[in-house]
Amino acid sequence: MNFSVIPISYYLVLSAVLFGLGLLAFVFKRNIITIFMAIELMLNAVNLAFVAFARAHNQLDGLVFVFFVIVVAACEAAVGLAIVISVYVNRQTLNIERINLLKF
Amino acid sequence: MIPFILFFLLAFVAVGAAVALIVAREPIHSALSLILVMISLAVLYLLLGAEFISAVQIIVYAGAIMVLFVFVIMLLNAGVEERTDFSKLAKWVGPILAFFMIVELGVWLSRSAIGRVVATGSPESYTPASTVGLSRMIFQQYLLPFEATSILILIAIIGALVLAKKGE
């Protein structure tokens, strides 16, 4: 069974849709952690695009970039979640709309 | 025939899970659906012939990062998300724009020149090289970025430690 009969555009559209959904979650969710997840989702969508392109060109660079994206995502999660914890410790809430001290 | 079925199945799962992520009120459910998305993406990577990446995707994303998320969620156990709407902007403009972008990106990518490519070259010519070639690339061509990321990780670790430290 040869799987390269599927046009790359399918993957691209899928990644676009996932990215958009991630974006939607990004603005739509109130829970900081969930918002983080939204970001991760977007990153994943991007990764999919990367892999698809790599496949399209038969080049591995795209995959390398996926690696880097994953690493960065990991760092981001580590620091971000640490921040989330300290925020929760201080404010007893995860609702991003209630964490609004930083305004004019 | 089968490839398309498989693809659409996975795509459906992924999108469905993404939607679930949005509608779920319980952070854990969001996390689970995100994991589902990741796994289906991993399988899609398999279809695309990137075995190693798919494995890494599962190990790092599903196995490490998401576990971290779940861990934090369980640790804080902050309960369901309250649907406040203090930001009118986010309430009205945000979703519309997001949908707009979905359509936009979709159209753009699908119609872009690369989109019409049906991946050339049989997977055999592509896959077996992937793990070896990948490592070659990372450790030769992309060595500097690689080291940079390692430093980034170090920084992240330190940052996390500092943040988590109890105020003395």
Next chain:
Amino acid sequence: MHILLDQLWIIIALPLVGSAINGLLGRKFPKPVVNTVAIGALALSFLCALEAVREFLAAGQATVFHTYFTWIHAGIFQVDFRLQMDQLTVVMLLVVTFVSLLVHIYSTGYMAHEEGYYRFFSYLNLFVFFMLILVLAANVVLLFVGWEGVGLCSYLLVGFWFLKPSAISAGKKAFITTRIGDFGFTVGILLLFWTFKSVDYVEIFKKASTMPVEAWGLGGTLTVICLLLFTGAVGKSAQLPLYVWLPDAMEGPTPVSALIHAATMVTAGVYMVARMNPLFSRAPLALFVVALIGALTAFFAATIGLLQTDIKKVLAYSTVSQLGYMFLACGVGAYASGIFHLMTHAFFKGLLFLAAGSVIHAMGGDQEMPHMGGLRTKIPITFWTMLIATLAIAGIPGFAGFFSKDAILEAAKDGPNANFWLWLLGVVAAGMTSFYMFRLIFLTFFGKPRYDEHKVHVHESPYNMTGPLIVLAILSTIGGWFAAPHLVGGPDYFTNFLHPVFAAYAPETGTAVSEAAGEAASPAILLFHALTGWPVIVGLLGLALAWWFYIKSPDTPKKLAQSLSGPYTLIHNKYYVDEIYGFLIIQPLLWISTNVLWHFVDEGVIDGTVNGTARVARETGSHVREIQSGNARSYATWVVIGGAGVTVLMLGLWGMVR
């Protein structure tokens, strides 16, 4: 095999190094170290100069150029750090390094008890550095660098006692007045570049030598350029009408006056004119202006000198008038004579100042001649050296001044562009020169002491001060004999030596060329002419008059002053020039800067703009900050909006692309 001739920069670098060491680290140094550094640097520099000159002569006096690096390169405007060595340079180089060396040595004695000892020497070295750049430069811009540099050092050194308000204001005056001239100079340089598309001497002169001699009357580019350059010279060399700063500059330490305001810096203008001779020679009008200004200054300053009582002021005015002579020489086309006088003047005027310094030192800081008298026996060395210098400047036959001044006046009388009236002014000025110089001598050293013996303990200066005096005395005696032979029809060594410089690009109707050729009369007659020439006569006349006034019947001056009180007060107040300038220039300037620049431009426009900007920013901010609701979701939405915008943009671009 040129060692130093290829490494001219060393000569320049040494003083800079010395200055840097003293200036940066000197605070902690004990005086001997400072001396060693400063004098050592200069001595080395002098030796290097000697060696370089030796090689230059050995190499058959071929002009040497060396480009060490490119300083500015913008389009066709290229300025290299380029040094050159030709006969003119040789003269200046030796004079500058040697006199500076002597002055340094002298200063170790004179400044021994001053605060900021290291600072003084650092400045002095720095000055030498810039002066050398000025002298060695091979293009106009580099020359200008030196030009401004020495100006700066002069400012620093005049205001050396920066706790004395008069010193400060004098320094400022010197700086600003010269700046007026420098403005013209700068414009001149730009015009030069605009005309010749280069700032390099050789380039300019090559191109210039193809130009015809411009007619009288305005209009010629060369004329304009020369006049502009001459403005700079006027400022720097204290000529009419910009001479006012020099007398005030006497506020500075005496060695400074000797080095900068007598020997070297003020002569930079003359050097520049001489250096630019190919241009000047082609601009008769400019030349005439130079000569005229020179002659007038010589006369004018001499008149003021007659009545000055401050010993240094007298010397200052005399300097001004001597510089006038030099310009007169250049003006009448006798560049060589001008440079010659420059050299001799450097010797005897430097000597005069140093001696005056020694006198002041002996008098414990009192500079007023009326308080002196009868110092002859108390400070013999100073007296004799100063006497020699006076004889030299008065043009008494046998001494340096005689030859140079005589050459100048001769050129003015029957040189290529001779002019009777200029000559006349020169001669009269010469007479007055000798008068006021001997007046100085008599008032200072003869008669009976007019100071309180108990307060002032007159004593001879230490050797490190008297030593330079003696050396300079010797030089001002024999310094002139280079030119001696032509009086007996022989070759004029000095003129011949400089001849290539002035002949190289001279126009066909060579002005400079005719210098060398003496007339074909018999030596004896020539010698007789020279010795009974007007300069000598008026010189002796002045001597006699001074003797009559200040030794024979000391009360004559007062009577005279009463009888011609009008001119007396006028001259005594230096023609009220400062007052006039103050009224004509300074007051209006002050008014303008107060009312227009300050109240209108600064407060109104600039502050208005700044505050306005701030106000606008504040207003905008106070409204825009509403956006910063502190609600992260709104921010997220903004991000999305931006992203969507970008995507749309890229879609559009992509649409264009395909």
Next chain:
Amino acid sequence: MEFFNGKPALALLVVSLVKIAVLLFVLMTALAYLTWFERKVVAHIQSRWGPYYVGAHGLLQPLADGVKFLFKEDVTPPTADKFVYILAPFMALALALTAIALIPFGPPTLTLLGQPIFVVANVSISLVFLFAITSIGVYGVALAGWSSNSKYPLLGGVRSSAQMISYEVSMTLSVVGVLLLARSFGFNEIIANQAGSIINWHVFTLNGFPQIIGFLCYMTAAVAETNRVPFDLPEAETELVAGFHTEYSAFKFAMFFMAEYANMITVSCLATILFFGGWLSPFPDSWTWQNYLPAAGLLLIAAYCAYDVVVYMKGIARLQLSVVTLLAAVGGIVCLIPAVHPYIIGVFWFVAKLFVFMFFYVIVRGTLPRFRYDQLMSFGWKFLLPVSLANLVVTAFFIILRRG
């Protein structure tokens, strides 16, 4: 993507299904009897008899347990998050079993319709996939803990997730040394790299650097990964009642139970493959007599059982044990046939090694006390991780030395 392309799809499908069925059956039985085995051993360590009455030597105890689990009432706490509560055990078990699908029990040369017999999923980078699967395994425990919506399970879940993440790192790192030696992610290549005899096994090998340290690190981490004593903090009875599965009963509990044992088997298989040459025999192939070892073993068992039947057993037990004897004897005789040897020998060695590890697990459980949580963490991060890293570095160093 050897998963799909290249080979005829139908054959792939059929063979895979058959293999899965067989494997599942064997595995389930094995799991069941593993519990029996453990109880027995621990009992003897504690000088008890252990299960004794249900069947001879309590051999039918597992069946009894299974029946009990099936028919017990399945309680779901009302406050629990139903969906996740049900999902968790399934996830745990499913993943645990899936992992085993990647394990090659025998030489890949033996094929059926072009498919290797002894491995279900024949992937080129099987190790990475194995880790992928085991890394998600944590969710079962964590989610169970969370969804029960009660404090002890929650603590258990939190603990387990943290513990898993911590030890996964050192586990992976300790394995990398082997990868460097074998220069491949594929189990077959890794095993092939250890061919020859016992001295070529990665634990002892001298071309490169003996992975003994790596093995110890791996084993420790593995024990922690499977939440076994002394790392069984997620289910520490003395502190958290029963930890993450406090609220679980009946068959869901059984699933967790089986998942745990399946995980044990998986990591042991991994240890066997990576360090102990998988299905390779410790002896050089020239020694042909080793082909008769399986037969010998079975016959020995048969003999012992026969002796037992004759001497000690009474009543129904005698009948049951004699059935066992018969089975063993028949097996032994079958194994005597040379034609069968190639099919058995690999599996025999594999299972033998596996058995050793299982025994090790049980002994550890029987002897070691439990860590305190902070001890666990500091041990994992401050000792295990550095050591495995050091092992990796040293190995790499030696390999470079060898390869010039």
